[in-house]
Amino acid sequence: MSTTESDMEKTAKKSVKLPLIIGMVLALLGGAGGFFAVYSGYLLGGTQSAASTESDTDSYDALPDVGYVGLDPFIVSLTSDGPANLLRFAAQLEVPSQHVEEVERVKPRIIDVLNGYLRALSAEDIESPDALVQLRAQMLRRVQIVTGSERVRDLLVMEFVLS
Incomplete structure (x- = not known):
């Protein structure tokens, strides 16, 4: 009886760990993908070239008169x-x-x-x-x-x- 209980506990532990691991991997991939999308300009600003990004930062350097x-x-x-x-x-x-x-x-x-x-x-x-x-x-x-x-x-x- 103890062997069946220990087998059930092992399978229960394995079944609980697997969704947690999958969830963590998907969260990391989602975060990395979101960062890439915002950083590259695909999200929150449309598609921008590197030249337009540089000219935008130059306008921030100008101080008001x-x-x-x-x-x-x-x-x-x-x-x-x-x-x-x-x-x-x-x-x-x-x-x-x-x-x-x-x-x-x-x-x-x-x-x-x-x-x-x-x-x-x-x-x-x-x-x-x-x-x-x-x-x-x-x-x-x-x-x-x-x-x-x-x-x-x-x-x-x-x-x-x-x-």
């Missing part, structure tokens, strides 16, 4: 009663090159708008994990209202220290 207007760091006192009462803030404005001088002229107004906005915040508004993304969007919108939406492309936060 932008300049940066630096905003001097300033310290804002926050409205909260908690231990963190001061915020040190510094930023750079990404501006198309032809508008750099115009944005430089209204820099005091930009700092005034940002100072007023940041002063109205509490420490709780700033301490949340996604606060910087929301604050950055709000500040960019206010800067674009002052300068005109086509003059400032982005606001880059250089310092944001709560103490």
